[in-house]
Amino acid sequence: MGLVYGKSHVNLAAAAATDPDGGLFAQRHPVLVSGFVGTSPAGKEEYMCTFENDWETLVDCAPLNERGWVL
Secondary structure, three states, rough: OHHHHHHHHOOOOOOOOOEEEEEEEOOOOOHHOOOEEEEOOOOOOEEEEOOOHHHHHHHHOOOOHHHHOOO
């Protein structure tokens, strides 16, 4: 796989697909994938809050990472 992906700049992975027919885009519940925008008490700064374990849930534990050829 290093010969295939080794010199690429961007790779898109259908990480949530459980089989080759799963595709890149899947239906997800909006609450589980969206954060919310807040404003500081002084009203000068905006910030985005998201679930802190998104990376672990959506990437590290994705079905794609159970395949033998994924590093």
